[in-house]
Amino acid sequence: MRTDSTHGEGHDLRHHGDAEVRDDGARLTDLAVNVRADTPPAWLRERIAGSLAGLAAYPDGRQARAAVAARHEVPVARVLLTAGAAEAFVLLARALTIRHAVVVHPQFTEPEAALRDAGHVVDRVLLREEDGFRLDPAAVPEDADLVIVGNPTNPTSVLHPAATIAGLARPGRTLVVDEAFLDAVPGEREALAGRTDVPGLVVLRSLTKTWGLAGLRIGYVLAAPETITALERAQPLWPVSTPALAAAVACLEPRALAEAAHAAHRVGTDRAHLVAGLREFAPDGLRVVEPAEGPFVLVRLPKAAAVRRHLRDLGFAVRRGDTFPGLGEEWLRLAVRDRATVNSFLQALDQAVTLAQH
Template identity: 35%
Template sequence: MEYRHGGELYKASKASSVAPECIIDFSSSVNPRSITGKTVVAIATAMSKLGAYPDPTQTNIKEALARVHSIGTKHIVAGNGSTELIYLIAQAFASNTGSHQAGSQKKALIVEPAFSEYRRALKVNGYSIENFNIENFNAGEAAGDFTLDTEALLERALEEKPDLLFLANPANPTGVLKKKSELLRLASAVEGTGTTLVVDEAFIDFVEGDVSILSEVTELKSTIVLRSMTKFFSIAGLRLGFIGAHPDTIEQIAAVQPPWSVNSLATAGGVAALADSAFITETLKWLKTERGIMTKELGEIEGLRVYPSSANFLMVETTAPGVTATGLQDRLLKEEGILIRNLSNFKGLEETFFRVAVRERAENSLLATALQALLNPAAL
């Protein structure tokens, strides 16, 4: 069975007859560490006010984001998860008559492999879509790190002049982190060319250090930074994300956004989560340790190749003859109640790639044991 996204527990349950609550979900790259009491209390308090409409101006969440990221509220628009914002970007620029291709079909370039919703959003808004294909990555047996060739991407962007250029940092599903300096150079290079660069930083909160370009690009008219709050703060059910960009771009996107997109619970939870510095520090410390242990455990299994990652997930390739990600996904789910993310529907990746989120240590070890049993039963 094909899964469009990670976290499709009910679909997986129906296919396997395993109850959703009994599935160990490695397919969804959401922080497994639960939100803290302060955030829970804030959400619970907001529930007593559900009879009132949410603030259509998004004042509270914008001010909280502005404080944390040291940018002005005029540079921010929040949304019902970053996925809504992807669609709004595509819609806003599809109707933009001020681009270099006014009156003609809009063009987009996607750095692949990538989140499938970029393509869906662009397709429903009538874009002609091209890929910066996997051949432009240092992939394969020799390199194996999926590092982006920024020079080749820039050359192609300047030649083709797409209206929108989508890339993610860290990349999903590879987990590769691009250098901040390279992204800023790319952002500067496309300024004024008619191309708008969209950098999806959905997983950047899981990376330590000064790696985001958010604060640097808000004065550039041709760069948009997408951010998700649901993954790091483990509030995927609330749906909350935001865009950082030039005020003119923010105004353009906000003009096509339906009112009340950010609900009251998401606002309350988001504001409280942003103020929880202890949760942020502890999560980063935890991830660094557990990702290292998980990488080592999976890397020791004959028949698997684990790719380095800067995010809260690992991309893994099966190297054993005849073994596919689809086969592993089906068997792990039905035999062990474990759900992994089959990556065969990602452009540029084959049937041998899958992704697993970093979860708590006992669950990660359970996954390693299950994979060892499937691939090398004699080794147990």
Template identity: 55%
Template structure:
């Protein structure tokens, strides 16, 4: 593997395998979202503008438009943050999505890895006092741990930027631990529309932060990086109708995940209790490859700092679809017991 930090689930779900590797909602897009995406093609002859999108996402979190920046997915936001300042000691809380770490390294920074021990819950004491940038996911990918926002607030310091990746927060019913609506000095929240709305190819995400931080990020952004389609998706997914559908999906995902976790427990498969649209499970060394041989794609987890080859991440699917995965796991365990 050329670079484990740049390995992602979409690479796993190829070759006709059943996809439990990619954390995208397993269902059709709403008709109103498809209409908005199709209508955005009418603007393809003009250079895109994200102004309306930024107004929409800011209003969705009760913030001023000057506090929002539209980005080409969360990935662009990570790169913008990495190049925002000459960070003295950037720290990334692991195990978590590796792209923030990769973006910092690409920008020439030496990253301090803060690897949490199981059960992977944040202890603010592990963060060095001199860390001037701290990046953490909430809920965290791949562990599914939802950190209390009061705990994350403890990370805030003068002359420190705390970046919270909330790419999966919309999968949590009610979003009880979101910080996106809080105006706190030194806090930056990244959101993504990719997973919950099934549009990874559109690359729609955004940042909310203090106006001066947003302004500095915008200064480092490539012109027109946010397409007309992405801007249209942000507007469409910020309406009252969209928020109602987002909560319905979150409740559905929550029920699917509980069903999956109960089945894993019944089978004796150890896993981390999750609040996201995936479950981190310990299937044993060789389990990832054996599932591939059985036609099932799950996300290998040994590319996440702090995890080894016994772990895999399983995307939440409707129970009827999860049955194939569970049957394959059961067969593997029976073979192992011999």
């Protein structure tokens, strides 16, 4: 584990999984994007459609904000709704006074990109493969007044203990935890959302992953009221649309929470099936980062760039890993899909690996 004070060279921080699917217009089976592959469930589509009758009025986020507060048992003053969790990174970069920003990598690159766009110099703490990409709080510089870490981390699928992350808190430090994929973890183990006893804690959540709402953009921030106020001042007026607000309320109702909990167990079963299949490629040099806890897995294999190209020819899109600081061209991220899709993918992977070796 080491700190890297580079300025972003060598990594395309704005590259996201959707680019893998739309690059050439090919009809590809998507294992590149970490979002529910099918459309939102019918009941959710109906709720969103029903909100369209209110489009003449300006969005009113009070009900959705109250729903988030109730979900995490915190005061409404500790909640800010955002146009997807990604907007929160921009708000943090613009609203906070930051002297020394640190981002723990490999992780989602948008936080660092937002900080750099706002003129901040960013130090990186690079987690190592030989440590299982696990976090050692001692590796984070003591003078860092902004620390950003994902849990479970994208792309490594590592779930860090809540106590380890909370151990990063310091007086005068803002500790940002990206929990965009935490609802895909059964029981939301190691969650910090709703904690009010950790000084400087800011937790980001997304409703786009589990519910397949990436095109609608809805997420939220949980933080101390003074931090919420600062972020809100940096936010445009009416940042979250009426349909997105309706979706937020619907996704936080008891029926939806129960459905999300069931989906988390299903993801775990499907992920175990994917990982078991990937282990069969060990003689070819493929290694899976384990234990994986998110709705995706990270793999390292020889000639990964060539394998990825052959997979595209065979109809499958996967996420390249070299755009994540701390990873190189030999890494790929694979989204967890249903068993039938995984079986078809594993057959294609067998062909792609063979082609890449010749």
